[in-house]
Amino acid sequence: MNQPIRQLSQDSAVFSISDLAREFDITTRTIRFYEDKGLLSPQRSGQKRIYNRSDRTRLKLVLRGKRLGFALADIRRMIELYDEPGGEAKQLTLMLGQLNSNRQLLLMQREDLELQLKEFDDIELRCQKRLKQLSNDA
Amino acid sequence: MNQPIRQLSQDSAVFSISDLAREFDITTRTIRFYEDKGLLSPQRSGQKRIYNRSDRTRLKLVLRGKRLGFALADIRRMIELYDEPGGEAKQLTLMLGQLNSNRQLLLMQREDLELQLKEFDDIELRCQKRLKQLSNDA
DNA sequence: GTTTATGTTGACGTTAACGTTAACTTAGGC
DNA sequence: GCCTAAGTTAACGTTAACGTCAACATAAAC
Numbered sequence: 001m002n003q004p005i006r007q008l009s010q011d012s013a014v015f016s017i018s019d020l021a022r023e024f025d026i027t028t029r030t031i032r033f034y035e036d037k038g039l040l041s042p043q044r045s046g047q048k049r050i051y052n053r054s055d056r057t058r059l060k061l062v063l064r065g066k067r068l069g070f071a072l073a074d075i076r077r078m079i080e081l082y083d084e085p086g087g088e089a090k091q092l093t094l095m096l097g098q099l100n101s102n103r104q105l106l107l108m109q110r111e112d113l114e115l116q117l118k119e120f121d122d123i124e125l126r127c128q129k130r131l132k133q134l135s136n137d138a
Numbered sequence: 139m140n141q142p143i144r145q146l147s148q149d150s151a152v153f154s155i156s157d158l159a160r161e162f163d164i165t166t167r168t169i170r171f172y173e174d175k176g177l178l179s180p181q182r183s184g185q186k187r188i189y190n191r192s193d194r195t196r197l198k199l200v201l202r203g204k205r206l207g208f209a210l211a212d213i214r215r216m217i218e219l220y221d222e223p224g225g226e227a228k229q230l231t232l233m234l235g236q237l238n239s240n241r242q243l244l245l246m247q248r249e250d251l252e253l254q255l256k257e258f259d260d261i262e263l264r265c266q267k268r269l270k271q272l273s274n275d276a
Numbered sequence: 277g278t279t280t281a282t283g284t285t286g287a288c289g290t291t292a293a294c295g296t297t298a299a300c301t302t303a304g305g306c
Numbered sequence: 307g308c309c310t311a312a313g314t315t316a317a318c319g320t321t322a323a324c325g326t327c328a329a330c331a332t333a334a335a336c
Binding site: 032047048049 | 312313314315
């Protein structure tokens with residue numbers, strides 16, 4: 001049970017909970033917690049959870065969402081956008097709205113990010129200047 | 139006391155705690171909390187806090203840091219980088235290290251962000267496609 | 277001089293996202 | 307058949323970032 005559970009072919013790869021935990025450097029508790037929140041729903045073999053490639057991808061999306069500062073509930077909705085290409089027109093329009101509002105958040109975040117990077121550049125320049133000054137004084 | 143406390147000239151502008159709370163849409167409790175954590179240190183007139191332009195800028199930086207997902211303790215260190223242009227060579231080198239590690243975080247975040255934006259574009263395209271399909275079926 | 281708005285300092289409450297522990301099951305290795 | 311590694315559920319604990327409330331001060335407005 002130290003190796004990935006099974007690996008019959010390329011696409012039917014299957015992972016245990018601790019496989020994923022190791023790969024993404026999180027705890028199994030975290031993965032189960034995400035399942036509790038409706039972000040994952042792996043197959044079961046008896047009691048044990050069995051994850052496929054799609055589950056793994058979802059987990060990746062969750063972790064990226066987290067890194068971007070979204071709450072788990074938001075991430076859930078974003079993932080739902082992801083895997084439902086169907087639905088009625090009304091539903092689709094609603095999805096588009098959700099999506100655009102999330103996009104706006106990211107765009108604002110990008111602005112913050114670029115500003116902060118520029119300020120880091122400024123600080124660095126001033127530090128370098130000061131360092132040269134000090135080495136000249138010596 | 140409904141107007142900004144005083145406004146003698148352009149640069150000596152001064153704000154009350156609720157001026158800032160209103161401007162940035164946060165509570166006074168939040169501002170006091172940030173002071174507790176060492177992120178702000180306004181003047182006092184008796185008991186009351188008095189904020190100047192520099193305090194206001196610091197608060198802005200704090201809020202941007204938060205939006206970028208940094209913890210308050212990290213933000214504190216980043217701000218300290220900001221207003222100490224001096225110090226010894228050893229200290230400056232240390233600052234540069236801090237700064238570069240923070241920069242790396244932001245660069246990784248930018249990658250996540252661009253990826254997510256691309257995926258949003260994908261989802262939108264698929265939604266639009268599906269909508270056209272539905273309108274054609276009618 | 278008393279209401280009213282704004283301010284203050286504690287101190288306890290809350291929420292999200294897990295950590296930690298306990299008590300138990302299950303599948304293989306020897 | 308027993309041990310160990312990995313898994314399970316359930317429940318309580320923890321931390322950061324505030325919210326909320328009490329009890330009080332102060333200054334302007336009437």
